[in-house]
Amino acid sequence: MIYLQLFWEFLKIGLFAVGGGMATLPFLQRLSVSTGWFPPSLITDMIAISESTPGPIGINMATYVGCSIAGVPGGIVATLGEVLPSVIIVVIVSMSLEKFRGSKLVDSAFYGLRPAVTGLIAAAGVSVAQVSMFQLGLYQQTGVLLDFFDFKKLIYFVLVFVAIKKFKKHPIVYIAISALLGILLAF
Amino acid sequence: MLRELLTIYTIFFRMGAVTFGGGYAMLPILRQEIIEGRGWADEETVMDFYALSQGLPGIIAVNVSVFIGYHYRKVPGAVAAALGVVSPCVIIISAIYFLLSGFQDNPYVKHALAGISVCVVALILDAILSMWKKGVKDVFGVALFVLAFAVSAFTGFSPILLVVSCAVLGIIVRPITARVKAEKGGDGK
Numbered sequence: 201m202i203y204l205q206l207f208w209e210f211l212k213i214g215l216f217a218v219g220g221g222m223a224t225l226p227f228l229q230r231l232s233v234s235t236g237w238f239p240p241s242l243i244t245d246m247i248a249i250s251e252s253t254p255g256p257i258g259i260n261m262a263t264y265v266g267c268s269i270a271g272v273p274g275g276i277v278a279t280l281g282e283v284l285p286s287v288i289i290v291v292i293v294s295m296s297l298e299k300f301r302g303s304k305l306v307d308s309a310f311y312g313l314r315p316a317v318t319g320l321i322a323a324a325g326v327s328v329a330q331v332s333m334f335q336l337g338l339y340q341q342t343g344v345l346l347d348f349f350d351f352k353k354l355i356y357f358v359l360v361f362v363a364i365k366k367f368k369k370h371p372i373v374y375i376a377i378s379a380l381l382g383i384l385l386a387f
Numbered sequence: 388m389l390r391e392l393l394t395i396y397t398i399f400f401r402m403g404a405v406t407f408g409g410g411y412a413m414l415p416i417l418r419q420e421i422i423e424g425r426g427w428a429d430e431e432t433v434m435d436f437y438a439l440s441q442g443l444p445g446i447i448a449v450n451v452s453v454f455i456g457y458h459y460r461k462v463p464g465a466v467a468a469a470l471g472v473v474s475p476c477v478i479i480i481s482a483i484y485f486l487l488s489g490f491q492d493n494p495y496v497k498h499a500l501a502g503i504s505v506c507v508v509a510l511i512l513d514a515i516l517s518m519w520k521k522g523v524k525d526v527f528g529v530a531l532f533v534l535a536f537a538v539s540a541f542t543g544f545s546p547i548l549l550v551v552s553c554a555v556l557g558i559i560v561r562p563i564t565a566r567v568k569a570e571k572g573g574d575g576k
Contacts, residue, residue: 218547220447221409248491249483252500255476256448257409263480272481279473286445287469290453291462293439305558312531312557313438314431314522316550318515319535320441324411325511326540332504353505360509371415372405374506382502383495 202270203277209235210262210281221250221258224282228265237269258282333357353387391460392467398425399452399471404479407503410440410447415510417451418517427459430521442550448472527564531556 209231217224225243232240242265250260259279266278300306330336332353339348360374381387398420406413414437421427428436433455440450449469456468483490490496523532531553538544 214445216444218442218444220441224446245491249480251408252491252496253476253479253483254404254407255479256403256406256413256446256472258446259403259449259473259476260480263477264484267481267484272485275481275484276477279477282446283449283469283473286443286449287453287465289443289445290440290450291457291465293443294454294457294465297439308558308561309554310431310435310438310557311524311528311561312553312555313550314434314518315528315531316535316553317434317438317441318518318522319532319537320539320546320549321411321414321437321511321518322515322532322536323539324409325508325515328408328412328504328511329508332501332508353501356502357505357509360506361512364509364513370419371510374510375405375407375503378502378506379499380502382498382500382505385498385502387498387501387505 203273206266206270206274207277207281210266210278211284213262214282215285217258221256221261224258224261228261231265238265242268352385356381356385356387388463392463395456395460395464395467396471396474399456399468400474402452403448403472404475406448407500407507410437410451411511412507413448413451414514417455418514421455428455430517432458434518434522438550438554442547525564525568527560 213224213227213231217227225247228243228246229240232238232243246261246264247257249264250257253260259282262278262282263275267275270277297306333350334348335350336348339345341347356378360378364374402413402416402420405416417433418430422430422433433451436451436454436458437447440447440454443450449472452468452472453465456464456466458464460467519532523529535549535553538549539546
């Protein structure tokens with residue numbers, strides 16, 4: 201029964217992949233080798249599509265692989281399998297957290313955690329910025345420092361940021377406008 | 388109750404449908420919908436959920452959604468949030484898998500995505516600034532921020548270990564900074 205197998209395999213990924221969507225990648229590669237359900241070449245397509253469609257990358261990848269193995273029901277089963285451990289674990293953690301809320305120990309732990317998470321998110325932002333606004337590849341080819349910067353995008357970045365600060369609209373507004381401008385200005 | 392769960396499902400569905408990238412890319416939309424829009428959780432609570440999600444197994448965006456769902460309406464809320472945030476993925480990806488081969492090579496799609504990715508960086512920056520205001524309270528906080536940033540950006544060190552060590556550091560250092568503050572009298576830096 202392929203659906204049961206799919207569910208089980210993705211349940212294991214959801215249970216053991218720690219650190220977000222991209223952390224599931226090595227598991228998917230191993231799944232390809234150990235089961236032969238899909239060729240390793242599918243993984244590149246999967247990443248490209250997962251990155252370029254809305255939704256958390258980890259879930260997109262699970263749906264894509266599930267679909268390629270057993271159609272739409274496969275996609276659904278794989279996704280549910282990957283999500284189930286999260287639901288169980290997070291609920292258990294939330295319950296124990298409620299018990300300890302307000303305790304000095306937990307408070308102090310979060311005192312250290314909050315700046316750290318801010319730093320982690322900043323690093324994630326920088327890595328997105330690197331890909332989306334700078335041209336490291338081109339700079340390495342030509343050696344001209346100016347080639348490192350994509351001025352059109354940098355200027356647009358400043359404009360969007362100012363607009364976000366000023367107008368306080370829902371993020372989807374800026375995303376939609378950016379998609380449109382991306383096409384019009386050929387980013 | 389059922390109506391409330393449907394609302395939770397719908398809100399998370401909407402967030403899943405407009406998030407491009409991983410769990411952190413969801414933060415700006417989450418702030419708008421959950422913190423400012425509905426007040427289901429405050430900024431500090433959401434940050435704590437992000438910290439915990441980083442160290443737990445699973446997709447970060449899903450973990451954060453389940454935390455918020457549970458925080459707001461216990462287990463039913465948690466399940467509604469999880470299903471909501473993954474539903475758009477299932478619909479969109481299945482559609483693309485079967486209908487649009489070569490979707491990601493289309494030049495219009497490429498340009499649109501390039502525009503979106505610049506916007507996502509601006510949105511993340513805005514989110515970071517507001518987290519900084521809430522979470523970084525003193526020199527120790529600044530040091531941890533720099534540490535976490537540098538380690539994550541320049542080394543392959545596991546984010547789980549990093550998060551755990553920062554929690555431990557917080558437990559060790561908090562009593563000291565608290566005493567320094569008390570000696571100075573008031574809440575000076």
